[in-house]
Amino acid sequence: MNAGAFGGRQQEVVTPESLLYDAAERVGRIREGRVALHLHLSRLLPANREEGRIRIAFRMFESMVDAYRGQMFLMTNSDIILICKDARFSDLDAIVYKLRALFSTDPLTYAESPEGGDRFVSYYDLEADYDSFFSLCGQMVIDAKKSVADQRTAPQVQPLNAKNLTRVLERIGATDIAGVVRRQACIRINENMHAEVAFQEFFMSIMDLQKALAPDVNILANRWLFQHLSQVLDLRVLSVLQDVGFRKMPTAFSVNLNMATVQTPVFQQFEASVRGRAGVVVEFQLLDIFNDLDGFFRTRDYLRSRGHRSVLDGMTPVTLQFMDAELYDTDYVKVAWSNDMLDDIKTAELLAALGPVGFDRVILSRCDSETSVSWGLAQGIRMFQGRFLDSMIAAVTMAQCEKSSACTLNQCTQRHGAINGRPRAECGDNDMLDLFPVLKAMRT
Numbered sequence: 001m002n003a004g005a006f007g008g009r010q011q012e013v014v015t016p017e018s019l020l021y022d023a024a025e026r027v028g029r030i031r032e033g034r035v036a037l038h039l040h041l042s043r044l045l046p047a048n049r050e051e052g053r054i055r056i057a058f059r060m061f062e063s064m065v066d067a068y069r070g071q072m073f074l075m076t077n078s079d080i081i082l083i084c085k086d087a088r089f090s091d092l093d094a095i096v097y098k099l100r101a102l103f104s105t106d107p108l109t110y111a112e113s114p115e116g117g118d119r120f121v122s123y124y125d126l127e128a129d130y131d132s133f134f135s136l137c138g139q140m141v142i143d144a145k146k147s148v149a150d151q152r153t154a155p156q157v158q159p160l161n162a163k164n165l166t167r168v169l170e171r172i173g174a175t176d177i178a179g180v181v182r183r184q185a186c187i188r189i190n191e192n193m194h195a196e197v198a199f200q201e202f203f204m205s206i207m208d209l210q211k212a213l214a215p216d217v218n219i220l221a222n223r224w225l226f227q228h229l230s231q232v233l234d235l236r237v238l239s240v241l242q243d244v245g246f247r248k249m250p251t252a253f254s255v256n257l258n259m260a261t262v263q264t265p266v267f268q269q270f271e272a273s274v275r276g277r278a279g280v281v282v283e284f285q286l287l288d289i290f291n292d293l294d295g296f297f298r299t300r301d302y303l304r305s306r307g308h309r310s311v312l313d314g315m316t317p318v319t320l321q322f323m324d325a326e327l328y329d330t331d332y333v334k335v336a337w338s339n340d341m342l343d344d345i346k347t348a349e350l351l352a353a354l355g356p357v358g359f360d361r362v363i364l365s366r367c368d369s370e371t372s373v374s375w376g377l378a379q380g381i382r383m384f385q386g387r388f389l390d391s392m393i394a395a396v397t398m399a400q401c402e403k404s405s406a407c408t409l410n411q412c413t414q415r416h417g418a419i420n421g422r423p424r425a426e427c428g429d430n431d432m433l434d435l436f437p438v439l440k441a442m443r444t
Helices: 003-011 016-027 051-060 062-067 089-102 126-153 162-174 206-213 223-243 259-263 265-274 286-291 293-305 317-322 344-354 370-379 387-400 409-417 430-435
Strands: 034-039 071-074 080-085 121-125 181-189 195-204 252-256 279-285 309-315 332-336 362-365
Touching: 016 071, 016 080, 016 126, 034 089, 034 126, 051 062, 051 071, 051 080, 051 089, 062 071, 062 080, 062 089, 089 121, 089 317, 121 126, 162 206, 162 223, 181 223, 181 387, 181 409, 195 223, 195 279, 223 252, 223 259, 223 265, 252 309, 259 265, 259 293, 265 279, 279 286, 279 293, 286 293, 286 309, 293 309, 309 317, 317 344, 332 344, 344 370, 362 370, 370 387, 387 409, 387 430
Parallel strands: 195 252, 252 279, 279 309, 309 332, 332 362
Antiparallel strands: 034 080, 034 121, 071 080, 181 195
């Protein structure tokens, strides 16, 4: 062997991908009974790829390594790959089911590819699928090398810590964050199949916030520090909503808040500013409720005593199997749509879980197609949110707007979602953006 070539080999960085590639190469010699499992955790939303949960997922497969002479690899991009021998697929499926529950708030856990495949996990029977698996391993090596090279040249991004949290908080105080606040209408469809806006949900675009406030800090890297950061952001969002100057006041404001925010003077000021003109709906995340169950019940009752409504947010078919949503006694329960709800068995499970809640209190979110709305209507659901409804609102707006010839449907949809900044400034008729027209003739 050439000495220079040998020296170059020694200087290569050993990555999980290169170790996986070597293991896959060895497995190729004796493939009988061998299977591989690929968890696509890199596809999770950034907020759900926190290191703690990735490590929990990795440890959940350790029993499979011991039982089936397996090897596990945690990839640079947070994917997990398991190679084992004579494993029962029922055992693998059981662990994957638990992992879907662990990441249940992420749409990946129930998403399908355009071809109908599972985007959360892939299985390989290495007797039959070895070539495609080995090709995957080779591509991962290439991607990892590119990622390492990109990291060497890219500006260093620091994880959120106590020191840079102070800097980020200072930037929040000096920045007009109205440009990163987004809104989305929740549509209620009545018995005559006419649809009106029940409320408008206002939320922070984390991606835009990262770019505007902290391009050099990963604000999602530390859940507990981000929790503190989010409480400060709550106060800024409430202040922005008081000052934004809507041409037409929303029927009701829906906001995602920490429980502590509800007891602050800023929330009380916001409440006073909309009293008599608009309703208030507060949405709570399941994980936050679990962290302080007694605090949640106190906050829910306080809101109810003030005439406000509450939402149990982030529910999925998986979480509904593990908990009774009606026990939280919120005014609404928000359930994320997924295509597997079309399955008759899954539909029956959901009907059993949501029946005690009452379908007039269910909001079906992430509706990205007419199919999702049709399914919901067939089950008795009357409230919907998602991109499909956003597009319908924009289409009806454009049909009525005299300035619509200068716009595309995508532009109109984007402008409806903004409350300030360039998208709204580019609109020729801001009155139409805040009007939110009635949608008629919804098909079942």
